[in-house]
Amino acid sequence: MSVLLRVKNLPLFGLLWYGILFLSCAEKPPQNIAFADLSEEDKRKPENALASMEVHDDSLELTLFASEPMISNPTNMAIDAKGRVWVCEGTNYRSFANPDINYENKGDRIVILEDTDEDGIADTSKVFYQGQDINSALGIAVLGNKVIVSVSPNVFVFTDTDGDDVPDSKEVLFSGIGGKDHDHGVHSFVFGPDGRLYFNFGNNGERLLDKNGDAVKDKYGNEIVGDGSNFREGMAFRMELDGSKLEVLGHNFRNPYELALDSYGNIWQSDNDDDGNQGTRINYVMDYGNYGFKDWLTGQNWRERRTGWEEEIPFRHWHLNDPGTVPNLLQTGSGSPCGMIVYEGDLLPKKFKGRLIHTEPGHNVVRTYIVDPEGAGFKASIENLLTSEDDWFRPDDLTVAPDGSLFISDWYDGGVGGHKAEDIQRGRIYRLAPSKAYKPKSYSFKTGTDAFKGILSDNMDVFYQSWLKLNEMGDAADPFVKEMLTKGDIAKARALWLGAKNWTKSHNYINLALADSDPKFRAQGVRMARYLRQKDLRICLEEAAQDPSPEVRREVALTLRHIGNENAAEIWSELAKRHDPNDRWYLEALGIGSDKFADLYFSKWEESTKPELSSEIAKQVIWRTRASKTVPLTDKIIRGQNLSDDLLERYFRSLDFKEHPQKNQILLSLLNINHSKSKRIQALAIAQLDKEFVLGSPRNLAKVKAVLPKIQGTPEWLMAVKRLELKNQNNYIFEMAQNSESEDLQKEAANLLTETDGTEMIADYLRSTVADNEKMNFLKIMGGVSNDNGVNVLKNALIEDSLSAALNRQIVEALGNSWSGQHSLYDLLENDKLPENSKTAAVLKLMNSWSSEIKQKATQFLADSNQEDLNIEELVAIKGDADKGQELYTTYCSSCHMAANKGVKFGPALSDIGNKLSKQFLYSNIIYPSAGISFGYEGYTVEMNEGSIYTGYVLSRTEDEITLKMMGDTQKSLNLADIKKMEAMDRSLMTEGLHKVMSKEDLVNLVEYLTTLKVDEQAVAVH
Known part of the structure; x- marks a missing residue:
């Protein structure tokens, strides 16, 4: 599984250029254009693109670097050490699902763009590679003479040995990643400051196989499969340059786009929610964490009822109530989050240094996030960097050039992907910088002096080649490393990683970081020790466990996850004693660190602490830790504390994650409790009891039946009646069907x-x-x-x-x-x-x-x-009546969709559809609904052995059953053993031909109303 990125001779690229195209964007745009006054046709023209843009910093200028016909449908970018822009195109995006579009049979291209006259506009273009095997690639990384292309189900490594911009070899690094041509598959690779590669995939990634189709295992021996055996859903990864020592950094994401790293080793990414639930988020990726897209225990969808779920759907969506779910940094409402970086360059104003910069095509915006430490975690706020009046502006990636300028790719379409392309011919690349002139620095990497000039570059390729040279020099690079240390901040962070990677100096540089006065370097020191230090790791961790900074102690807790000895247990005990009850990040770090050795670690803490159950620290440690001893302690807390209903639900939910031989007996005994909250406790206890335990004993069943009338009307009562198949309850069930709130x-x-x-x-x-x-x-x-x-x-x-x-x-x-x-x-x-x-x-x-x-x-x-042929371009130009359209929405759409808190939660919610789709895309989705089925809403027909047929989309799947979501917002769990046949539908679940039973006027009015459905952009703090 060799990536073969370690090369001593990095050949220069050739100078042969071809395919020079006339660029409409090279024309100077007319001055003082009012974008809103342009016709729909003129709005789409590249020469008017800048007229729609607003840069939210007066010191920066935006240039249209390239546009159609030079490029189309850019999905991801990289910039090489020469300042050339490499673009993955997606002109064959979901071609099988969009038969009405004339696709390029030769396959998609990787294009190299260059600005030879330094005016900020690309004037030459060449094709590095074209083929159907890279259709709709979602990631590209250019590292020396290696080009890593991420395109499910494969990750390819192209090598250009002779530097002529034509690949001399192509090898498969990984295979078997989810479905072909799918947005939720594998994404771009990133080179980290520690000299390792980072990448991720979405919840359709499913697994990693090697080039031979064999299962890939992580460095701890776990197969990389998202079925819940070790990991779930989307994952983030880290590995050595040669592909070895792969780690799963985090899992249970829905569809992250790509990872963003800073020089200290912090990792960030965005994640997309199930469409229409206003739950998109930004995550800090805490090593080995679970991020809560699916139920960690069962794999069930977040819509499945569980004890103590959040009332607000954006929070319920991520299982934030569960012990073992890492908090979100930000919840950013609706959207379609895409590419993100940590900007560490010097060209943009100083305030941007160290900020996250993020593309959000759903809201036609490029944002910055101001992130500050808070406890063991972080807090963040949002500032817009670039916005557009053009609802076709769909920024999907960004990267930094060798001069420090920011390049932004624009998918440019009426929609944001989601399995449908409205247009395959257009696409743009923008450059954002203090000056329109683009003068990339020239670098050589032959000597240490040469490499030293590029080691602080924010351009990935320059940094990679500089790092590779200095790393290969060993002790000879030490003078350069020491000079970097004197510069502080980012230079110091990169120097520490470089120094520690030299095995003869590793100990010194790790100790230097651990002794620093700044906690961000001490936290980096613990990361370095976790990665590189083996012999005296215990002494290092013992000292760091006493650190006053929760940020440093968080890293110590994470390091304990795979140790599992008495010394590690003692260190964990010390960390647990210093927990701040207001710091969920720290609590989850403790949990991640203890999960594999919970009984050992918890026992050491209990022995040394002798915790009082009235202590908030003790209660939280018991809630989060999965040790067997925490089950009877949880019982004592429930019995002895006057807990709110919310806390009661959280403690009962925590029992789902714990094992104890007497757990069911303890729960059964709670049915006899004499407490001010007896009814609520009894209901929650019944909900937790195992079916076999209850039905296997007449005595146990009698106890349950005796309590049921007291909890009648609660969700737990209904669950018990159904699960235990109790008779003579129909009158009460009917009353509940009529009158439940x-x-x-x-x-x-x-x-x-x-x-x-x-x-x-x-x-x-x-x-x-x-x-x-x-x-x-x-x-x-x-x-x-x-x-x-x-x-x-x-x-x-x-x-x-x-x-x-x-x-x-x-x-x-x-x-x-x-x-x-x-x-x-x-x-x-x-x-x-x-x-x-x-x-x-x-x-x-x-x-x-x-x-x-x-x-x-x-x-x-x-x-x-109405069989009238409809011309979408003509429809777009017609102004409709939104008020009349709202009435039509109620008639035609509300039975399947939610908007403005009205309707049925079957298809994707439409409350923010006006932000995500242009008018043209809305018309297209109504007239051709099967051309753009949202991921997660693909229909299935399930035939049972006894003849019943069910149709809907799959909410969740476990080893034994699937749960279907069917029209009318109903759910049905089906045992896999009882299923005769299950077939994917080739058509949308949405009404096909709806426009044929509407007048043209009604259709226009309906779409006019849909364009008004917009949720104000608003970030929600971590919950």
Whole structure:
């Protein structure tokens, strides 16, 4: 698995250039353009691009460095030591899903752009490589004569041995990474200050295989598979230059774009939420941490009910209530976070040095994050650096040139990817600097003196080649390293890493860092010791464990994770004694450090501390630590403390992560508790009990049944009734389906009622004299029921035709939410058994059918249909009526989507769709919904062994079952052993051909309303 990046001779690139193109961006743009007054066609022209831009620092100027036709659809960038810009293009992005676009059959390109006359505009272009094997590559790193290209399912290493800008070899570094041409796969590689490579992949990455297809293991022997055996979902990695000693730095991300490192060894990345949940985030990557996208224990989706979940969805999304989830630095609301760096150059104003700079195409903005230490973690705030009036401005990556200027790539499209490209011909690269002139510095790397000139560069290639030369020099590089130390800050940090990598000097430089007066260097010293120091690591950690800085002690805790001896336990005990109850970061570092040896570490702390359970420090250490002893201690806290409901839920949730031979017995004993919060404690205890423990003993079951009436109406009561299959509960279940304050609980109760012979009760209710508004509310809840019993009772109500037209339409809506319901509805339509006032509603619903036959035939039952050919460009130019569009949204969209807190949570939420998609993209998604299915919303048809068929998208998957999310916002867990066949659907779950049953005017009004759905950009502090 050799990357072969260690090369002594780094050949110069050749001077042969070809493919010189005429650039529209080379023309000077007209002055004083009011971008908003331009036509839609003129807004798209490169010569008007700068007119839309606002730079939020008067000392900086923006230049359009390159645009179409020189490049198109840039996905990722790198800049080499000569100042040339290397661009991965994505003109074949999701080609299989976008058949209406004329794709380039030769495959995508890696293009090298150069500005030879130093005016800040590229004037030459050449193709380094083109092929279908790099279609939609999402990462490129240029390191000397090596070019690492990340393109799922592979990572390629190209080598240009003779420097002619044509690769002489291509080898596979990793394979087997998720699906081909997928946004949630592998991303770019980054060279770190410690001389190692860093990279990551999203939750479709799934695994790492080597070039032979064999499983890759980390340095501790764990296979890199995201199935929950060791890791989950998206991961961040670190390895040596030759590919050895690979580590998983963090896991359970959804879709991070790429890692950003500073010179001290801190690591950052952004992460995208499930679309529409306003939960995008910025993470500080604390070594070995779990970042909470899926339930760590079960792999279930964050939507699955769990004890103590957060009320606010952006926080619930990341399992932040769970012990063992690292906090977020920032939650940044809606968006589509992409490339990020830590700027350490000198060309931009001083205030930018050390800041995170981040591209956010969903909001058409490049941001900076001001990050400051806080306890063992950090706090951050946002400042915009570059914004645009153009909603096609989609900045997706940024990098630093040898002169310190900032380059920004722009996907330039009506949307932000998400499996659909609106345009494959356009794309831009911008340069941001104090001056428009671009004069890259010239570097040589032949001698130590040459390399010393580039070792502080913020350009990755310059830094890499400088570092490689000085590292190879060994002791001869020491004078250069010592001179760097005198410069302080970033120079000092890089010097310490370089010095420590020289094995003859390693001890000295680690001790130098550990003795520094600045905690950021002492923290770096612990990282260096964790990486490089073996013989006297214990002494180093013992001293650092007494450090006054929680930042330093955090690094000590993380270092203990893989040691597991008595000395490590003593050090962990000292660290735990110094926990600040207000510092969740420190608590999670303690947890990460102890998880593999929890019993040993906790016992040493308990022995030396003899903790009082009234102590907040003790309670938090018990809550987070997974030692067996913490189970009876948690029981004592629950019994002996007057805890709030929120804290009770958190302590009960913590028991899910702990093992003890008497855990179930302890929980059962809580059913007899005499406490001011007895009812809540009893409910939570029942929710934690294992099914086998309860059903395996008549005595245990009797105890549970005796308590159930006391907790009736709670989520825990409903879970117990369902799990234990208790009889004679239908009256209470029906009451819950009607009256619970939680809509989610109402739907769960309605499903259970139809599964327990409660359908006649529902039929009688619909025939009764109860007011229509009450029946309407109940029928909306029935829209979440998908089993055959529920479908039949609704179908029979339609046939009877004893209800009002409004109620009939609501029944049609409910039936259309399931596979069997759709077939029943179509049978009624085809056999003319539907009430006349329900036929149009039925056709609209069936146009959304998962059966292609039903979808195609449904429209023939409409008296008229709008078959007019629609020109999207013409539609974009028409101004609609947003107020009328809101009414249309309620009619056509709210049954599947949420917007402005109204609707059904089935498809992606649309509350911020006006920020993420342009008008053109909105029209395209409505007219061609199957061309851009959001990741996580791909439909599946599941056929059971007993004949039932379910359709929806997969919420979660464990070793034994999958959970489907179905229309009507209902969920269904299915045992894998009971599944006969499971097939991915080739069409969107969204209504196909919706525009055909709307007038042109209505379509325009609907889209006008959708453009108004924008959430104000706002960051949320760590929760």
